[in-house]
Every structure is written in structure tokens, then in C-alpha cells.
């Protein structure tokens with residue numbers, strides 16, 4: 001079997017072109033969506049993700065406001081930048097790029113974001129609404145990577161209801177919120193959330209109809225772990241050196257040979273990453289529409 005490719009680049013392009021019309025409508029009605037980003041330090045991956053977010057905004061007609069702090073920034077500097085972003089009228093939503101440099105308190109930073117401007121859905125109020133599954137949750141932003149995964153599965157007609165999902169990794173941006181999202185009413189999957197202390201990871205993956213690997217261990221998921229026909233989404237990314245060229249390259253958590261067993265496979269790069277960026281834009285647009293009363 002050769003898996004159907006879950007193409008994040010093409011799917012994100014479709015999402016963005018749908019958003020462009022909604023953005024034009026907002027602008028025509030006097031609401032200008034503006035995404036702020038707060039980047040602290042010089043991590044090359046984070047720099048490139050933030051640059052990508054600003055490029056995406058320009059592409060679809062969202063204003064973008066960039067705040068960069070040096071790696072030497074203190075917690076007080078970060079909190080002051082967050083206060084400024086909360087107060088800035090041109091910023092309708094914003095993100096704090098994660099991870100913050102060692103020594104800075106990420107939870108305190110996320111908690112200080114005005115929940116109505118939380119474009120990442122990572123403020124405790126918005127995550128709390130996801131936990132509660134309350135009606136208001138529909139008006140709250142969802143974390144971008146989990147939302148992107150579900151949107152991609154939906155667009156490729158991969159069945160979710162009643163299916164067994166194994167998520168590898170319990171991080172804040174992917175694993176934890178994804179478990180909540182897949183189990184909420186309407187999606188109705190059964191989820192096993194695994195982590196570094198899970199006793200028999202291969203067995204947990206083998207019984208899954210959908211596997212999401214978000215752990216950052218190159219080629220952890222091997223073909224003999226995967227149920228034939230399963231959908232496998234590769235989220236974790238590691239920068240490694242190419243043995244032949246000596247140059248840096250990106251490697252995902254899934255062995256490419258899984259394509260011979262799986263029914264669907266999202267590559268990495270080119271899968272969930274572009275969808276993460278597209279869902280961020282969708283969150284910004286949704287928040288601006290709420291301002292308009294939509």
C-alpha cells in the first residue's frame with residue numbers, strides 16, 4: 001500500500017484563499033485584523049516560524065505587528081511587552097512564540113495575554129473552555145496545531161467518529177489539547193495520550209486508526225508499529241545533519257517507510273506545519289468577525 005499524502009501545503013493554501021474573502025469583507029466593514037507576534041531570543045526555528053507568520057499575514061491581507069526581544073530579556077521585559085500588546089488597538093490578536101528562552105516563565109506569559117486577543121488558544125481561559133466543552137468554546141480560539149490536524153483530516157474525509165487515536169507526546173501546543181479536541185462531542189474519537197513513560201508505545205500505536213506523532217524523536221514510528229490503512233500524522237521535527245552533504249536538514253518522527261503500510265500520511269515538512277500557520281490566520285479572522293458581531 002502507498003499512503004495517500006495529506007498535503008499540508010495545498011490544504012493550507014485552500015484555507016488561506018477562503019480566508020481572503022472573509023478578510024476583504026471585514027476590511028470593507030471597517031475592521032482591520034492585525035496579528036501581533038512576540039519573539040524572545042534568537043532560536044533559528046522560532047525566528048523562521050515568526051517570519052513565516054508575517055509572510056502569511058501579508059499574503060491574505062492581515063496587518064502584522066512584530067515585537068522582538070533579545071535573549072537577555074527578563075521576565076519583567078516580557079510581561080511589559082505583553083501588556084503593550086494587550087493595550088495596542090491595532091493588534092486584534094497575538095501570539096507569544098514558544099519556547100521562551102530558558103529561565104523565563106512561559107505559563108506566566110501565557111496567563112498575562114488578554115484571552116480575547118489570544119490568537120493561539122493557549123490562555124488558560126481558552127484551554128479551560130476546551131476542557132469544559134461549553135458552548136462558548138465554539139467562539140474561543142483552538143490551539144493551531146490540533147485545529148490544523150483535525151481540519152486536514154476533515155478535508156481528506158478521513159473518518160474520526162468512533163475511531164481510536166493514539167497521540168505520542170503530551171506537550172502544551174499539540175498533545176494535550178489534541179486529546180481534548182478529538183474526544184469532544186461531534187468528533188467522538190477515543191484517544192490514548194502517550195508520553196515518554198508509556199510502557200509499550202508500539203502496542204498503543206498498533207491499535208490506532210489515527211496516529212499523531214509529536215515528540216521530536218527522528219523516525220520513532222516504524223512501519224511494523226502501524227495498523228495497515230491507518231492515518232499517520234507526523235508533527236515532531238528535529239534538525240539533524242545530513243550524513244552525505246554535512247548540511248542541516250529536518251527529520252520528522254515517522255519513518256518514511258510507514259507510507260508502505262499507512263492509508264494516509266502527512267509528510268514532515270509539508271504536512272501539519274503549514275496547517276498550523278493557516279489555523280493561526282483563521283483564529284485571527286474569527287476573532288475579528290466576533291468584533292464585527294459575526
Ligand SMILES: Nc1nc2c(c(=O)[nH]1)N[C@@H](CN(C=O)c1ccc(C(=O)N[C@@H](CCC(=O)O)C(=O)O)cc1)CN2
Pocket residue numbers: 045048049095096097098099120144145173250268269270271272273274275276277
Ligand atoms: N506560540 C506558539 N509557539 C509554537 C507553536 C504554536 O502553535 N504557537 N507551534 C510550534 C512552532 N510553529 C508555530 O509557531 C510552527 C512549526 C512549524 C511550522 C511549519 O510550517 N513547518 C514547516 C517546515 C518549516 C521549516 O523549514 O523549518 C513544515 O512543516 O512544512 C509552522 C509553525 C512551536 N511553537
